[in-house]
Amino acid sequence: MRASVIYGAGDVRVEDLPAPTIQEPTDAVVRVTLACVCGSDLHPYHSMPASEQGVPMGHEAIGVVEEIGDDVTGVSVGDHVVVPFAYADNTCSVCRDGFQTACSHGGFFSGAQAEKLRVPQASGTLVQIPDDVDEALLPSLLTLSDVYLTGYHAAFMAKVQPGQTVTVIGDGAVGLSAVLAAKQMGAEKIILMGRHKDRTDLGREWGATDVVAERGEEGIAQVMELTGGEGSHVVLEAVGHMPAYEQSYGVVRPGGVISRVGVPQYEEAPVGFMSLFGKNVTLNGGPAPVRAYLEAAIPQVLDGTIEPGKVFDAEVSLDDVAEGYRLMDSREKIKVLVRP
Amino acid sequence: MRASVIYGAGDVRVEDLPAPTIQEPTDAVVRVTLACVCGSDLHPYHSMPASEQGVPMGHEAIGVVEEIGDDVTGVSVGDHVVVPFAYADNTCSVCRDGFQTACSHGGFFSGAQAEKLRVPQASGTLVQIPDDVDEALLPSLLTLSDVYLTGYHAAFMAKVQPGQTVTVIGDGAVGLSAVLAAKQMGAEKIILMGRHKDRTDLGREWGATDVVAERGEEGIAQVMELTGGEGSHVVLEAVGHMPAYEQSYGVVRPGGVISRVGVPQYEEAPVGFMSLFGKNVTLNGGPAPVRAYLEAAIPQVLDGTIEPGKVFDAEVSLDDVAEGYRLMDSREKIKVLVRP
The missing domain is CATH 3.40.50.720 (NAD(P)-binding Rossmann-like Domain)
Incomplete structure (x- = not known):
């Protein structure tokens, strides 16, 4: 599959990587329908030392569940979902306190600027959105993955x-x-x-x-x-x-x-x-526990109370992701959608 | 009047100073009935460079109002009062928020380990206690000046x-x-x-x-x-x-x-x-706005709900205040009452 990989400051490439697979029974694989570039992606874009070993990029996505592990409950193949930028079990006491970004079974994603993404702790992490959402609302739903929340x-x-x-x-x-x-x-x-x-x-x-x-x-x-x-x-x-x-x-x-x-x-x-x-x-x-806020925010987007997707003022295809980084780094654009 | 004055690390003396007088129409002069040594008094006791110019010490006191300026309302001569360690107008928006230690007309006391103390912004600062309080409750009421609150x-x-x-x-x-x-x-x-x-x-x-x-x-x-x-x-x-x-x-x-x-x-x-x-x-x-908590805390002391005065495990006369510092500095005693 095609995926965005950074090799050093200013050096973002799109490459063919093996498609992700289920590695743990709590995993899901999500086909990414929309991703984007985050302000925090600009930190390595500025300062990462050149390396032979690339790092897959991106941590904001919405998509469709393609495959689930044996222990995944609450989400099914075919579900449209928001992928929070941090995964979490959403059952431990820290998650119940509303701090899913500090879940001891959790962690942070990388690799969402790609055709597909492996999501650990899928039951606790993914949140479903309706299948038939107006296309115009998708950018706003994507912001619930990180930036708005x-x-x-x-x-x-x-x-x-x-x-x-x-x-x-x-x-x-x-x-x-x-x-x-x-x-x-x-x-x-x-x-x-x-x-x-x-x-x-x-x-x-x-x-x-x-x-x-x-x-x-x-x-x-x-x-x-x-x-x-x-x-x-x-x-x-x-x-x-x-x-x-x-x-x-x-x-x-x-x-x-x-x-x-x-x-x-x-x-x-x-x-x-x-x-x-x-x-x-x-x-x-601190790092936003967006999972804690998603259930309340999705209806606000769907009913038009908020339209946080207005932060997106540019869109690139996944193959042009490097241009997306350049547009944000130069401050020419506020935030750039990436469409796989 | 007799007063405690520090001249450098380890050098606390008791001296005759001029008795304080009303300097602003918002001032009161309080005759100190009980004072004490604070953990924060130990900072200069450890590290103050020797100086010819002494600094009057102490910022915790209960006492009796002896004189008030023309603009003072709400407290009268003869009232028994708690003196919070910071004075404040208690009317500005910051005070109304409950942060009297940041009042723009406020400040911090020094000179409470003495027979008398000048209190600026007396209307906003002093809080009355009953005249006929059981002597045994006085140490606990003194803690409402700083340490307990x-x-x-x-x-x-x-x-x-x-x-x-x-x-x-x-x-x-x-x-x-x-x-x-x-x-x-x-x-x-x-x-x-x-x-x-x-x-x-x-x-x-x-x-x-x-x-x-x-x-x-x-x-x-x-x-x-x-x-x-x-x-x-x-x-x-x-x-x-x-x-x-x-x-x-x-x-x-x-x-x-x-x-x-x-x-x-x-x-x-x-x-x-x-x-x-x-x-x-x-x-x-931050610095405790004890003024914000006094009205609720005084009844708790009077009815025996709390007995914070138990922190006092020693008492010295004002003339022996240096021994009070030594006892606290050496950790021989938790907190020392000073009786003028």
Whole structure:
């Protein structure tokens, strides 16, 4: 089968790989109908050392179940499904708490930018969608595999309340999704920190009341002014780099929450009296347990309450996946669909 | 008046200072009836460079209002009061959110180990207690000035739920108070990490179900074993040093909370994928807004629901305050009352 494989920074190829098969009785094989490129795919695209050993790419997909192992229950061959970017048994106590990305029987996918994908722990992982969904809704359903529900996770962990001020740092697809989720939860003022007009325009459409293009001290000063000097009840950090973290504690209000879903490209960061502690700031977030949110989100897409698929502003065939990476890396496009 | 003044590490003296007077119309002067030595007083006692300029010490007190400024309302001369360790207007939006330690008109006291104390923002800060309280309850009421409600703040911010497992790091007076607060909130298993038997015995009396004397990797391994390998829903960190922080993220369960009330003696700390982010851990806490909790806590002391004054296992006169510091610094005593 055809599959996207990265061999180093800037070097994404499409190759013929053996089609996946059932390896454990809890596995399923899914034929991918739609996949996409994630902002986090750009990290190896920037910095992976050149290697003879390629790494299959992609972790967001919707598709059709083609084969299931003997122990798989709850999903059947032929089912249309959303594939969450992390697999999990969805029965252990950590999963029951709603943190499926930390399931001890779970893990993270790679290899969804392909014709087929092996899904471990299929019973706990896959969630069915109707067979006869309007084609126009498929991109939005695909966002429930990762990007929209990652933005949602940020807002969920921050417990956004009606009437609050929420600052979203980052105008990538996750940041925009965080705007949409914060609006759904009733945020009154949503300040989007971003500098790409095509992106911040979608942010405004989804509920951003203010856009701050400046970064660093100047950006912090603008948010403080927009909040009457008090700062933001909630900061949703959708970048993962240290300057975004520094902006976060610069704009958060005393007693407020910084919720991170940008994968941190740092391990150590300020947390002491001068950053978090003195203001009683809460820091949380992490890899989104999208499985926990899927049952509630699918109907919202199907009934048109939300249309998170608007983050996709380009589509490539699987054979052209390298162009998809280039379009996102150059910021020419927000997020790129990949059709196998 | 007599007052405790520190001139450098290990050098606490009692001196005659001018009695405080009303400086702002929002001030009150309180005659101190009971004060004490705080674990945080030991930081300068360890490390303050010798200085010709002394610093008045102490920030925990109960007393009687002796004088009030023209703008003070709600408290009168002669009222018996608890003095929270931070003053605040208690009317601004940050105070109304319950974060009085970050009030923009607020600040932190020093000089409570003395015969008298000037209290800024007296209307928002002081909370009355009955005039005729049983003498035996006074130490417990004094703990509402800081130590008990600091332990309570840790548990409050962590939103301890009935049935949860809570690990408390540190067997000082704040850690023990955190045990008591967690028990009040219904924690089922309370693991106290501490190595001083007199202290952990009080912890057991207050609700600790397990005591772990080991630190570092060995201590983490023991907590993991006690929690069936899953870790602790909540960690209350009452030390403030980096090894305690490292233990915290070592023992916290995925999706759990680390709530800190030990004043961090570090600014940077691990928060990335390998520490907090990967496990979706929440980090919070800060200086306790005891003012927010006083109205509810005073009746609990008066009716005997809690007896947090048990942390006091020694008493000195103000003239002997240096001995009080020595007793706490040497770990001979948990917490020392100072009677002016």
